[in-house]
Amino acid sequence: MKLIKFADSLPIPSLLKPLWKSKDYSYYEVRMKEVKQSLHSHIPNTTIWGYEGIYPGPTIEVEMGERVYVKWMNELPDKHLFAIDHTVHGAEKDKPDVRAVVHLHGGRTEPASDGYPDAWFTKGFEKTGPFFIKEIYEYGNPQSARALWYHDHAIGITRLNIYAGLAGFYLIRDSHERSLKLPSGKYEIPLLIQDRTLNDDGSLFYPVQPQKNPPGFSPSIISSFFGDTIVVNGKIWPFLEVEPRKYRFRLLNGANARFFNLFLDSGQPFFQIGTDSGFLERPVKVQSQLLAPAERADVIVDFSNMAGKTIVMKNNARTHFPIGDPVDPDTTGTVMQFRVTKPLSSMDLSVIPTFMGTIPRLREPTAKNHRYLQLSEEKDRFGRPFFLLDRKKWDDPITENPRAGTNEIWAFVNTNGDDHPIHVHLVQFQILDRQPFDVKHYKNTGMIKWTGLPVFPEIGELGWKDTVKCPPGHITRIIIPFFPYTGQYVWHCHMLEHEDYEMMRPYLILPPT
Numbered sequence: 001m002k003l004i005k006f007a008d009s010l011p012i013p014s015l016l017k018p019l020w021k022s023k024d025y026s027y028y029e030v031r032m033k034e035v036k037q038s039l040h041s042h043i044p045n046t047t048i049w050g051y052e053g054i055y056p057g058p059t060i061e062v063e064m065g066e067r068v069y070v071k072w073m074n075e076l077p078d079k080h081l082f083a084i085d086h087t088v089h090g091a092e093k094d095k096p097d098v099r100a101v102v103h104l105h106g107g108r109t110e111p112a113s114d115g116y117p118d119a120w121f122t123k124g125f126e127k128t129g130p131f132f133i134k135e136i137y138e139y140g141n142p143q144s145a146r147a148l149w150y151h152d153h154a155i156g157i158t159r160l161n162i163y164a165g166l167a168g169f170y171l172i173r174d175s176h177e178r179s180l181k182l183p184s185g186k187y188e189i190p191l192l193i194q195d196r197t198l199n200d201d202g203s204l205f206y207p208v209q210p211q212k213n214p215p216g217f218s219p220s221i222i223s224s225f226f227g228d229t230i231v232v233n234g235k236i237w238p239f240l241e242v243e244p245r246k247y248r249f250r251l252l253n254g255a256n257a258r259f260f261n262l263f264l265d266s267g268q269p270f271f272q273i274g275t276d277s278g279f280l281e282r283p284v285k286v287q288s289q290l291l292a293p294a295e296r297a298d299v300i301v302d303f304s305n306m307a308g309k310t311i312v313m314k315n316n317a318r319t320h321f322p323i324g325d326p327v328d329p330d331t332t333g334t335v336m337q338f339r340v341t342k343p344l345s346s347m348d349l350s351v352i353p354t355f356m357g358t359i360p361r362l363r364e365p366t367a368k369n370h371r372y373l374q375l376s377e378e379k380d381r382f383g384r385p386f387f388l389l390d391r392k393k394w395d396d397p398i399t400e401n402p403r404a405g406t407n408e409i410w411a412f413v414n415t416n417g418d419d420h421p422i423h424v425h426l427v428q429f430q431i432l433d434r435q436p437f438d439v440k441h442y443k444n445t446g447m448i449k450w451t452g453l454p455v456f457p458e459i460g461e462l463g464w465k466d467t468v469k470c471p472p473g474h475i476t477r478i479i480i481p482f483f484p485y486t487g488q489y490v491w492h493c494h495m496l497e498h499e500d501y502e503m504m505r506p507y508l509i510l511p512p513t
């Protein structure tokens with residue numbers, strides 16, 4: 001379906017109000033609901049799933065250190081919007097089709113509130129998964145200012161639940177952030193960027209792979225979903241009217257599998273001030289922002305000298321990154337438009353700070369353990385391609401078991417052609433380097449033969465991270481401090497079709513010795 005671009009203005013998710021707020025804690029309730037919502041004014045409304053019945057869900061904004069309780073409630077209908085593949089682990093025929101569990105991505109959360117994939121629940125918590133512990137989640141928010149996001153994580157159907165609309169922003173604030181005098185209030189805008197494909201009747205289309213359906217099973221999982229339409233904050237190719245001043249955008253790639261390399265067609269730079277996990281040391285001026293699924297960037301764009309102009313945010317990351325097809329500039333190559341048409345309502349006193357704070361680099365010798373973890377492509381029993389971590393499946397015994405209070409280096413040995421964004425729950429880490437190696441030699445002998453020098457992380461990656469791009473033919477090394485909790489979490493590729501189909505592993509943080 002061909003849709004007119006820039007027909008609708010960008011929605012800005014509203015802030016969720018707590019049901020209770022005292023000096024000790026805040027309490028929220030969030031209901032997941034199926035509703036009809038307009039994704040574009042020229043097509044019929046689309047049935048989506050939204051937290052509080054809206055897609056994206058309302059933004060939860062908290063102060064660092066604030067104790068927050070959320071009761072996430074599944075009030076979705078009994079029938080899923082999309083077909084379930086029952087050959088996928090955790091989504092077998094004996095499981096309810098409509099299951100949900102919420103993960104706060106990037107949050108330092110105790111295991112019982114982390115949204116373990118097997119901790120799913122149905123309407124009214126009638127049925128729950130084998131790992132279900134409690135109904136009300138607790139978030140201590142011990143982290144400094146940053147943009148987290150909450151999204152569904154139900155085992156075997158995460159790709160479908162998030163595609164249906166189950167995602168929202170969660171912003172942590174602190175006094176240091178306020179002291180920086182960044183653009184704020186209506187000049188700070190979260191942008192959830194995703195790709196979707198729509199049927200002519202306006203409904204969401206999610207493909208199946210009928211030609212490869214194993215007998216008796218329908219439909220089959222696909223190896224990655226790529227939509228032909230870009231949606232920002234739940235609107236297709238929206239526009240935003242801005243004043244000629246600085247704006248702060250909280251960019252989030254919430255796509256199932258698509259990478260975005262964002263740039264402005266005016267040639268203006270982004271002043272990147274933060275990563276997934278808080279501020280960089282200093283702003284970096286970049287012409288483009290490459291974001292894998294689940295990665296965030298905190299950027300300032302200065303429209304001061306642009307009064308009267310329109311600027312398009314574009315994308316040129318290949319579909320299947322990095323080796324796929326170039327994007328179509330007319331569709332997936334276009335994200336949204338800024339119109340500098342509003343009068344300046346007050347003097348712009350916001351600043352692009354020169355320094356946000358020191359980030360001590362973790363040194364390699366502090367690591368107690370070095371794990372080499374292969375990212376490999378395999379074939380399942382039906383001949384369908386899928387991906388594994390360390391050549392193990394979700395149900396294999398736990399092998400990653402760091403001790404609380406220690407640092408470890410995890411080296412992701414990517415032997416296939418995709419760039420995989422690897423996300424580790426609970427922790428933030430630093431990227432050490434990425435080094436090319438001989439993939440064939442590794443596959444034949446298990447030995448690493450370097451084919452080039454280690455590549456230092458991009459300057460915009462030199463802060464704390466919770467998701468790391470692992471390019472093909474490279475070993476990507478990160479150093480992770482494991483604390484403060486012990487217990488069971490997961491790590492996985494954040495391309496949702498990969499995550500749902502075996503590219504996810506449990507890991508266990510052991511008590512300190």
Ligand code: C2O
Nearest residue numbers: 103105153294423
């Ligand atoms: Cu964004 Cu395991 O999640």
Ligand code: CU
Nearest residue numbers: 420493495498
């Ligand atoms: Cu992957």
